[in-house]
Amino acid sequence: xxxxxxxxxxxxxxxxxxxxxxxxxxxxxxxPLVGKAAPAFELPVLHQPDKRFVxxxxxxxVWLLNVWASWCVSCREEHPVLMELSxxxxxxxxxxxxxxxxxxxxxxxxxxxxxxxxxxxxxDGRIGIDYGxxxxxxxxxxxxxxxxxxxxxxxxxxxxxxxxxxxxxxxLKK
Amino acid sequence: MRILLxxxxxxxxxxxxxxxxxxxxxxxxxxxxxxxSEKLRCxxxxxxxxxxxxxxxxxxxxxxxxxxxxxxxxDDAILDYxxxxxxxxxxxxxxxxxxxxxxxxxxxxxxxAAALVLVATLRRRRRVPEEPALxxxxxxxxxxxxxxxxxxxxxxxxx
Numbered sequence: 001x002x003x004x005x006x007x008x009x010x011x012x013x014x015x016x017x018x019x020x021x022x023x024x025x026x027x028x029x030x031x032p033l034v035g036k037a038a039p040a041f042e043l044p045v046l047h048q049p050d051k052r053f054v055x056x057x058x059x060x061x062v063w064l065l066n067v068w069a070s071w072c073v074s075c076r077e078e079h080p081v082l083m084e085l086s087x088x089x090x091x092x093x094x095x096x097x098x099x100x101x102x103x104x105x106x107x108x109x110x111x112x113x114x115x116x117x118x119x120x121x122x123x124d125g126r127i128g129i130d131y132g133x134x135x136x137x138x139x140x141x142x143x144x145x146x147x148x149x150x151x152x153x154x155x156x157x158x159x160x161x162x163x164x165x166x167x168x169x170x171x172l173k174k
Numbered sequence: 175m176r177i178l179l180x181x182x183x184x185x186x187x188x189x190x191x192x193x194x195x196x197x198x199x200x201x202x203x204x205x206x207x208x209x210x211s212e213k214l215r216c217x218x219x220x221x222x223x224x225x226x227x228x229x230x231x232x233x234x235x236x237x238x239x240x241x242x243x244x245x246x247x248x249d250d251a252i253l254d255y256x257x258x259x260x261x262x263x264x265x266x267x268x269x270x271x272x273x274x275x276x277x278x279x280x281x282x283x284x285x286x287a288a289a290l291v292l293v294a295t296l297r298r299r300r301r302v303p304e305e306p307a308l309x310x311x312x313x314x315x316x317x318x319x320x321x322x323x324x325x326x327x328x329x330x331x332x333x
Contacts, residue, residue, distance in 0.1 A: 026220060032261040099230070125234050132259040134217035134231050 031132055031151040038065070038142050039130040043120035046097055046105055053094075053120045055146060062172045063092040064165075065140040066116070066156075067128065069100040070108035072136040078155035079112050085161065086115035091169055095119030098128050098136055141165055143172045207239050210249060214256060215264050223266065 033039075038055050045051040055065075066082060068075045086093055095116035097105045102121065109119075122128055131140065134153075141150040150168055152160060208225055214235070216227035224232050224239075235256070242252045256264050268274050308316070 029217065029261055029263045032258060125231075129234060129238060129259060132261070134260065 027135065028153055029134075031148075031153075033132055033140075033148050034151055036148060038140065038146050038148050039127070041120075041122075041127045041130065043096075043122060043127060046095070046102065046109075046119040046121050049102070049121075053118065055142070058092065058094070058142070059146060060144050061092060062141070062143050062169050063094060065094050065096055065131075065142060067096045067098050067131070067133050067136050067138045067140075068119075069098045069136050070104040071100065072098075074155045075137045076112065078137050078157075079115070081156050081158055081161065082115040083113050084158075090166065092117045096127065096131075097121050098133060099123065099125040139165075141169060141172075203240075203243050206243055206249070207236065210239055210243075210252060211236055213253070213266055215266055217260055217264065 040055060042052050042054045045053050064085075068078075082093060093116050095118070097119045099122065102123075105119070105121075109116075125133075131138075132151075137155055139152040139156050140148050143149050149172060150165060152165070156165070211225035212223050214224040216222045216224050216229055216232040216235075218229035218231050219227050222232075224235055238255075239252060242255065247255075253265065262268050262274075268277060270278055
């Protein structure tokens with residue numbers, strides 16, 4: 001009897017590992033940028049191309065940087081959540097329009113609504129690389145000191161906002 | 175018509191010259207970019223290397239590699255640039271550090287454990303159990319059933 005116990009124990013251990021492994025999402029790669037200063041950039045504003053925006057302009061505020069594009073299908077899925085959030089004006093949402101065409105981006109915002117305080121244009125995706133973007137949409141929560149506190153890869157959902165982003169933002173505002 | 179044909183010819187040959195120019199762009203640099211991009215994971219299609227992937231991000235990142243190689247940065251500096259942005263996950267070969275110790279030495283620990291179990295099992299098997307000695311009580315019982323003991327024959331066949 002006893003000699004069956006060991007294989008059984010090892011088997012249960014393996015099943016445990018596999019069960020945990022199956023639940024992990026391999027697409028969610030922990031970003032090394034969380035806890036670090038948001039990379040600096042200077043980019044033109046989508047609606048006013050002669051104006052430029054730097055993240056330093058948002059110093060002192062807790063804000064969201066949302067990477068989006070008109071060609072991105074999941075962005076449409078996420079869009080109502082952002083619209084709702086901007087209506088409640090909890091915190092400023094800024095858009096990083098990633099590898100998009102200016103006219104397409106503006107048409108998209110006209111069609112679905114514009115939740116952003118402003119969007120900046122990252123036409124060649126270089127700033128996206130600095131932010132470690134690999135799956136649009138991505139969203140960064142940035143604190144008053146300009147440090148990235150949270151990164152969401154893939155669409156934001158109401159549940160993620162309520163459970164993670166908003167409580168964290170609230171704590172950061174204090 | 176002839177002019178059109180000529181135009182087509184010229185543009186096609188110009189195109190091919192262009193392709194050649196890209197191919198000949200310093201084979202050493204191309205070699206380095208290739209080697210680097212084989213060490214890196216494409217984050218969009220995670221089981222492909224940056225060299226194999228045709229995802230748009232992979233193309234952008236290869237362009238980055240090209241620019242940085244051209245700017246004369248070392249391989250380590252370039253890998254570091256990517257790790258800073260995408261984490262250790264971009265490297266196919268994870269670095270040896272506190273969080274990856276188990277990953278690196280785990281297989282050897284398992285191997286050592288298996289070897290220990292093997293040695294212990296073999297030792298246990300070699301220890302042949304001693305035949306239990308017969309006590310006077312047993313002898314009497316045997317004699318009662320089988321008859322009086324016969325002295326063993328000396329032809330060597332008996333155990």
